[in-house]
Amino acid sequence: MAHPQGKTAKPARDRILETASRLFYQEGLRATGIDRIIAESGVAKMSFYRHFPSKTDLIVAFLNARHQRWMSWFKGEVDRRIDSEGRLDVIAEVLEEWFQQPDFRGCAFINTVAESGSSSSREREIAVQHKAELADYLETVARKLGLPEPAAMAEDMMVIIEGTIVRRQMTGDRRVTWACHRLIQAISRPYT
Known part of the structure; x- marks a missing residue:
């Protein structure tokens, strides 16, 4: 050709x-x-x-590439905003930026786990590892902001972020991001 x-x-x-x-x-x-x-x-x-x-080999390559690309983007945006604003709830702003992308269809890793069910698979292992790396990063952010109990904060943030992603995918409603802001601010108060 x-x-x-x-x-x-x-x-x-x-x-x-x-x-x-x-x-x-x-x-x-x-x-x-x-x-x-x-x-x-x-x-x-x-x-x-x-x-x-095999198709599994292709799915694994897709998930690994998606992980690298998404984590690099997310960390870069969150770090940049935290450096300038010093607020944990900038995470909601970063998520909203992602949600505004024309091809947004939720989290590829949440979707993977939903499709794979409860069975153990290479795809599911990659999804679980992606979420573990995200939680580790959130703990690092909590430490950077000087918040006590950064591991607990990271766990709280994972629940908020995952819930925000799923609700936004389901509803398309921007108010979900506002709720994310409020929840992050609420959990930040007891730690500051």
Whole structure:
């Protein structure tokens, strides 16, 4: 296939992963079939299986890439705002920024656990690890702000953040973010 002005196409693996990432996030892991990913990424079936021997391998690659990208973005935004404003509830503002993205469909990791049910799987393990890393980061933020009991604060924040994400996905209502602000402010008071 020729490319205009001598531009080269992205490598097949990248095209597959980009296509799968979009479809898995928007339509779900189980609802997205391999044939559709192959067709939309423009690769041959043999090329697909050379890079990803199974759908599970592709899902794992998607989740790992999503984890890296989302955590990098989230930490960067929260750190920047905390450095300038010094308030824990800036987390609600960062979440709202994410919710405003046109492709927002909740948390890929919450969605993964919901799809996998109670069974143990590589996908579920990655989702659990993602949430553990998020909790560790929140504990670091609590320490940075000088809040006592940073581990307890991180656990409280995880419940608030997870609930906010799920409620926003379900309702699309911006008032969910306002509730997130209020809850973060409320739990911050006893610690300050």
